[in-house]
Amino acid sequence: MKQVSEQYDIVVCGGGLAGFCAAVAAARQGRKTCIIQNRPVFGGNSSSEIGVTPHGAAAFHAYARETGILSELLIEERAANHAEIYENGWTNSVWDMVLYDMAVRTENLNFYLNTDFKAVRMKDNRHIQAIVAHVQNAELELTLEAELFIDCTGDGLVAHEAGCEWRMGSESRSEFNEPHAPEVASGDVMGSSIHFKAQDMGRPVPFSAPEWAIRYDDASYFYDQGRLPKEERGGFWWLEIGVPYHTIHDNETIRHELTRHALGVWHWMKNQDPVMKERTRNYALDWIGQVPGKRESRRIMGEYFITEHDIQNKTVFEDEIAFGGWFIDLHTPGGLLAAMSEPTNADNYNTFNEYSVKSYCGPYGVPLRSLIARDVDNLMMAGRNISTTHAALGTLRVMATTALMGQAAGTAAAIAQNNQLAIKETPEKVVHLIKQKLLRDGCFLINNRNEDPADLARFASVTASSESGLTGAGPDTEGFHEGLSIWRDQPQYDQERLDVKKGQMIALGNEGITTLSVFLKNLTADDQNVSAALFSVSDIWDYRTNPGTPLKTASLRVPANYEGWVEWPVNFEPGGELKPYSYVRIDLEANASIAWKVAGCVLPGQLAVYQIGKDKMRRFSNGATLSFRIEPAQYCFPPENVINGVTRPHRYTNLWRSDEAEVNASWIQLSWDQVHSIGQVEITFPGHLLREYHAYAPFYRDQQCAKDYRIEISTDGRWEEVMAIRDNYQRHRIHRLKMPVETNAIRIVIDSTHGDPCAGIYEVRCYRDI
Numbered sequence: 014m015k016q017v018s019e020q021y022d023i024v025v026c027g028g029g030l031a032g033f034c035a036a037v038a039a040a041r042q043g044r045k046t047c048i049i050q051n052r053p054v055f056g057g058n059s060s061s062e063i064g065v066t067p068h069g070a071a072a073f074h075a076y077a078r079e080t081g082i083l084s085e086l087l088i089e090e091r092a093a094n095h096a097e098i099y100e101n102g103w104t105n106s107v108w109d110m111v112l113y114d115m116a117v118r119t120e121n122l123n124f125y126l127n128t129d130f131k132a133v134r135m136k137d138n139r140h141i142q143a144i145v146a147h148v149q150n151a152e153l154e155l156t157l158e159a160e161l162f163i164d165c166t167g168d169g170l171v172a173h174e175a176g177c178e179w180r181m182g183s184e185s186r187s188e189f190n191e192p193h194a195p196e197v198a199s200g201d202v203m204g205s206s207i208h209f210k211a212q213d214m215g216r217p218v219p220f221s222a223p224e225w226a227i228r229y230d231d232a233s234y235f236y237d238q239g240r241l242p243k244e245e246r247g248g249f250w251w252l253e254i255g256v257p258y259h260t261i262h263d264n265e266t267i268r269h270e271l272t273r274h275a276l277g278v279w280h281w282m283k284n285q286d287p288v289m290k291e292r293t294r295n296y297a298l299d300w301i302g303q304v305p306g307k308r309e310s311r312r313i314m315g316e317y318f319i320t321e322h323d324i325q326n327k328t329v330f331e332d333e334i335a336f337g338g339w340f341i342d343l344h345t346p347g348g349l350l351a352a353m354s355e356p357t358n359a360d361n362y363n364t365f366n367e368y369s370v371k372s373y374c375g376p377y378g379v380p381l382r383s384l385i386a387r388d389v390d391n392l393m394m395a396g397r398n399i400s401t402t403h404a405a406l407g408t409l410r411v412m413a414t415t416a417l418m419g420q421a422a423g424t425a426a427a428i429a430q431n432n433q434l435a436i437k438e439t440p441e442k443v444v445h446l447i448k449q450k451l452l453r454d455g456c457f458l459i460n461n462r463n464e465d466p467a468d469l470a471r472f473a474s475v476t477a478s479s480e481s482g483l484t485g486a487g488p489d490t491e492g493f494h495e496g497l498s499i500w501r502d503q504p505q506y507d508q509e510r511l512d513v514k515k516g517q518m519i520a521l522g523n524e525g526i527t528t529l530s531v532f533l534k535n536l537t538a539d540d541q542n543v544s545a546a547l548f549s550v551s552d553i554w555d556y557r558t559n560p561g562t563p564l565k566t567a568s569l570r571v572p573a574n575y576e577g578w579v580e581w582p583v584n585f586e587p588g589g590e591l592k593p594y595s596y597v598r599i600d601l602e603a604n605a606s607i608a609w610k611v612a613g614c615v616l617p618g619q620l621a622v623y624q625i626g627k628d629k630m631r632r633f634s635n636g637a638t639l640s641f642r643i644e645p646a647q648y649c650f651p652p653e654n655v656i657n658g659v660t661r662p663h664r665y666t667n668l669w670r671s672d673e674a675e676v677n678a679s680w681i682q683l684s685w686d687q688v689h690s691i692g693q694v695e696i697t698f699p700g701h702l703l704r705e706y707h708a709y710a711p712f713y714r715d716q717q718c719a720k721d722y723r724i725e726i727s728t729d730g731r732w733e734e735v736m737a738i739r740d741n742y743q744r745h746r747i748h749r750l751k752m753p754v755e756t757n758a759i760r761i762v763i764d765s766t767h768g769d770p771c772a773g774i775y776e777v778r779c780y781r782d783i
Contacts, residue, residue, distance in 0.1 A: 016154045021047045021123070023426050024144060024159040026130050029057020030067065030412045031396035031419035032165030033112060034082045038423030038454070039163075040122035044430055046423075047157055048116075049128040049146050055112040057167070058306040059412055064104040064208050064248070065306050069413025070338025070376050071705035074554055075620040075636030076662045077338050077376050078702045081456040083416040084744060086111055087706050091713040092742050098707050102208030102248035102302070125155065130166060133174045139390045141175055161391050161426045161436060165419060168261050169311035169398040177388040179311040183403040191321035192371055193341055193404040201346035202403070203410075204255025205264070205305035207271040209247040209279060211296040218297040220283040227277030232286055238352065239359030242282055245292045251358065252278065253308075253348030260310045268305050274349050275301055308344065308397070308410060315400030316437065317382035324405050329460050330380035332440040334421035334447060336459050337414040338375030343407040365513075370626035374408060376554055378459050381440050381447065384422050393436060395422040413705070417456065424450050453778070455660075455697065455745035462658030469691065469779040473683035475652040479672035481771055482646030483520060483616065486638055487532050487578075492614025493717075493769045496710035497703070509608040510536070511543065514624040516600040517639040518553050520649035520666045523593035526585045531569070531601065532640035534576040534608040541571045544602040545581060549592055552664045553620055556630040560598065564590055571607055578642065594649070594665055598622075599641065612638040615703065617650075617670060617717070617773070618662035636703045650773075652681055660697045660775040668699060671763075671772040679772035683779065684727075684758040692753035694724055694736075695778040696746050696761060714742045716768030724748060727758035742767065753781065 025036040028050025036048035058065040067087070071078035078084070094107040116124050127149040134156070136142040143158040164171035169179055184191070185198035195201070222228075229235075235242060240251045252275055258267050279298055282289035321341065322328070345351045353359050356368045363369060383400040386392040394400075395418040397410040408414075425447045429436045432443055439447060448461050453468075463471065517531075535541050546563040569579050585591045601609055603624075611634065619641075621633035633639070650670035659667040671679035700715030714720070724736040736748055759779065763772035 014152050014154050016156070018156040018158065019047065021045045021157060021159045022430055023161050023163065023423070024157045025163045025165055025423070026144060026171050027057070027165030027167060027396065028052070028055045028126070029165060029167065029396060029415070030059055030083065031415040032163070034416045034419035035163050035165060035395050035423035036122055036124070037082050037115060037119050038420045039427045040119050042424065042427035042431070043121060044427045045121055047123045047125070049125045049130065051127070051129045052304070053127050054109040055116060056109060059104065059108065061104045061106050061109050062304045063302055063306040064102045065412070066098060066100060066104065067412040067416070067706055068339060069411055069705055070336065071702070073340055073373065073632060074338045074376055075632050076553065076618070076702045078705055079413040079417050080660070080745065081417065081420050081451070081454055083413060084455060084701060086115065088701055088743055091709045091711070095711050097711055098709070099244055099246055100248040100707070101250055102210045103246070128155065130170050133171060135175065138176065139388070141389060141391055144171060160430060161393070163422050163426060164313070164392060164394040164398065165396045167307060167310065167397055169313045169394065172313040172386055172389070172392060172394060172398070173311060175389045175392060177386050177392070178314040180314065181311050189320045189322070189402060191402060191404040192325070193321055193343055193407065194402070201256055202260055202310065203308035203344040204253040204348035205260055205267050205271070205307045206250055206253040207268065207275060207302040207305055208249065208252065209275050209298060209302070210300040211245065211247050211293065212299040213295050214297050215295060217294050220279060220298060222276045222280035225273060226280060227273045229277055229281040229285070239354030242278070242289055245289070245296055249278070251348065251354050253344060254350060255348055256346040260307055264305060268303060271305060272301060272303070309403070309406060311398055312401055312406065313394050313398050314387045315383050315394070316385045316387055316440070317380050317400060319380070319383050319401040319405045319409065321402060321404040324374050324377050324408055327375070327377045330378050332381040332444045333378035333458055333460055334381045334425065334451060335379040335414065335417035336376050336457065337379060337408055338377065339408045339411045339414060341372040341374055341404065341407040343404065364625050364631060370629055373625065373629065373631055376459055379409070379418060381421065381425055381444060384418060384425070385436055390435060390437060393422045393426060395419040420454070420456060421447070421451060424454070453695070457661055463776070464658065467780055469685070469689050469781070470656050470683055470777050473656065473685050475656060475681065475683055477652035477669060477671065477681045478677070478679050479675045480648055480652065481650045481670040481672050483619070483643065483649050484646045485642035486612035486614050486616050487640045487642070488610045488613055490613045494615060495716060495768060496713045498708050498710065509610055511601055511604045511607045511609055513603050514558070514600055515609055515633060515639065516598045516622045516630065517641050518550065518596050518598050518620050519641065519643060520596055520618055520647060521591060521593055522648035523587055524645050524647055525587035525589065525591065526583050526643060528644040529581045529583055529599055530578045530642040531599070532577065532610045533571050533579050534610060535571045535574055535606065536608060537606045538573050540573050541604060541606050543569045543571060543604050543607055545569050546600045547583060548598045548600065550596050550598045553596060553618065553662050555598070556622060558624055558628050558630055564597065596665070610640045612640045614638065617668060617699065618666040635708070655681060655774050655777045661702050667775055669774050673770035678762050678764045680760050680762040681774055681777065682758060682760045683777060686757070688755050688757045690753045690755055690781050691759065691779050692750050692782055693780040694748045694750070694759065696748070696774060697776040698744050698746070699773040699775060701744050714767040716766060717773055718742055718744060718767055719763045719772065720767050721764040723762045723764065725760040725762060726754050726756040728756065732760060
């Protein structure tokens with residue numbers, strides 16, 4: 014056995030999305046970083062070996078898609094990949110290579126694939142000196158020394174070997190009084206899954222399962238117990254087994270049993286079920302995964318222990334470094350061996366049942382302290398092994414959320430070393446630096462905004478060639494959404510009928526409101542009345558059924574058999590009761606005889622909600638806009654938004670958007686009273702936020718995103734081009750100028766987008782250093 018010793022600043026163990034983002038983040042900040050991964054590809058559960066597509070907050074909340082390193086990767090994958098997303102099992106090697114390409118191109122990053130973690134070498138009981146790893150098929154033993162280690166192994170292998178306390182299983186209801194906790198504590202964890210993929214051969218294809226495959230005979234096992242075979246191509250997450258097996262020690266047994274079940278399910282689809290026999294007639298089994306995708310095992314005790322109450326109450330943490338918003342998704346222990354599958358799926362994703370209502374949560378913040386191991390001084394963790402209860406893990410465990418944790422861990426580790434601090438000191442001493450760095454690197458934090466004193470743009474005055482006014486949209490309004498769909502497995506309640514209360518968020522300028530109108534259809538031959546209320550709301554994720562005292566109420570009359578606009582004169586003068594540059598929400602109470610028509614386009618930042626429980630509403634139809642008009646036009650996309658420090662709709666639109674009637678190239682200009690030296694310009698464009706990754710088509714380019722644009726500086730009263738960018742599709746761009754320029758004004762000129770007639774920018778930053 015050849016033995017090699019290497020020294021690094023930071024070593025990351027585990028190359029799933031959490032570990033990958035941690036390693037890239039640390040290396041990008043100049044720290045000598047190494048990542049080891051026990052598989053031949055990066056991506057963990059998301060890789061082509063397992064094929065679980067990354068889920069996150071945008072599955073349940075409009076404009077909540079995760080940004081930062083993960084966003085760069087997913088945008089690149091969609092731009093390059095020919096394959097359609099149809100949930101688990103489809104993932105091809107294009108995704109693997111996008112990750113690999115970033116790893117190769119990242120300076121200061123070394124990596125070892127096919128490399129197993131074996132042991133830790135402790136300096137004392139509280140300090141890791143090195144980890145020992147073995148490169149498969151190479152007879153090579155690595156000893157990797159570092160100042161700081163990040164455990165992203167999922168199973169918490171490094172922390173376990175280092176002697177950290179950990180938990181595995183389900184906490185009892187009495188311990189933390191969590192709504193989702195069982196009455197009695199147990200070793201129950203969520204199970205592991207494998208997936209299969211089938212190909213349409215264009216002709217009938219037979220299938221014969223081996224005799225050792227599981228045989229299914231009862232159709233109710235699938236149709237009545239939450240295991241619907243919705244997709245003939247495969248990719249069923251419910252091919253899952255956990256209890257009674259141990260998800261760590263029995264991993265090989267689980268793999269074999271899942272293979273037996275997967276073949277049995279395909280046999281049932283091909284040869285037994287009348288419906289699926291017809292649907293799969295021309296399909297041939299193409300691939301069966303042989304690496305179980307694991308949902309849960311060890312959870313390492315950290316400096317803070319997240320409970321479900323933090324999730325449900327949206328606890329505001331001073332050390333917030335990431336966010337989540339997937340629902341509290343606790344799979345039934347046993348999976349395929351249980352009487353019923355995951356509860357919401359078992360009820361066909363009924364968003365009104367008790368379990369769905371109490372499980373809908375977020376967006377919420379994640380504290381840095383939950384990523385810092387309590388029992389070892391130089392160890393962090395990111396991913397499903399962080400410091401949390403089993404109940405809270407139900408939402409924290411999804412990969413897009415863990416990727417944000419990884420970027421935060423790598424960023425915090427690098428900043429700790431750059432400031433010669435122990436990692437345990439960072440939440441108190443440098444958390445502001447960590448948060449500001451994450452924001453600069455494209456991430457979003459719910460309760461923080463750009464406050465970087467080095468960003469010269471924050472001190473500029475901003476003007477633009479034009480500004481879009483918001484007047485609303487109706488059923489016939491056309492949009493620019495080519496390639497953006499709705500993931501069909503996401504629970505929908507997009508009926509226009511007012512079976513329940515619905516609301517529409519509307520962003521305000523400072524113009525006041527004379528008239529609000531909604532497009533309604535009376536489904537009966539009798540006159541109908543609809544109760545309407547206008548509320549001030551805190552943000553686009555304000556899901557309170559009653560956000561406070563209404564600004565105004567009315568009863569809107571809808572004539573018999575009428576379909577059209579119904580006006581509501583509200584008569585708010587500028588500077589009166591309305592809070593300018595904020596959101597209001599117009600709510601219509603339930604009246605099943607009335608339909609509120611959906612707009613034919615999605616207006617940026619204007620989304621709708623519907624009531625699911627007594628005190629809770631939920632995003633309507635994947636971020637759709639319900640038809641409304643507002644008079645006068647609201648100028649809610651002002652140029653000043655690009656320096657307000659927030660890069661997505663939240664408490665306001667936070668977007669500059671040009672007038673679609675503008676004939677010439679649109680531009681935004683930053684000016685200063687004095688000359689500054691500028692060496693770097695950073696721009697955040699719109700797009701890739703509204704819906705999660707699953708909604709985006711092959712070769713996707715977001716139509717809102719700038720395609721061709723220029724950066725110009727003012728020199729002696731003339732505009733001089735210093736950079737021209739062509740065929741851009743990334744959301745977050747960093748432009749280092751060839752050499753610093755001296756100027757008192759800079760322009761970004763957008764010559765074209767990928768289809769939207771309006772140009773748009775969320776943020777511009779300017780820095781002296783190259």
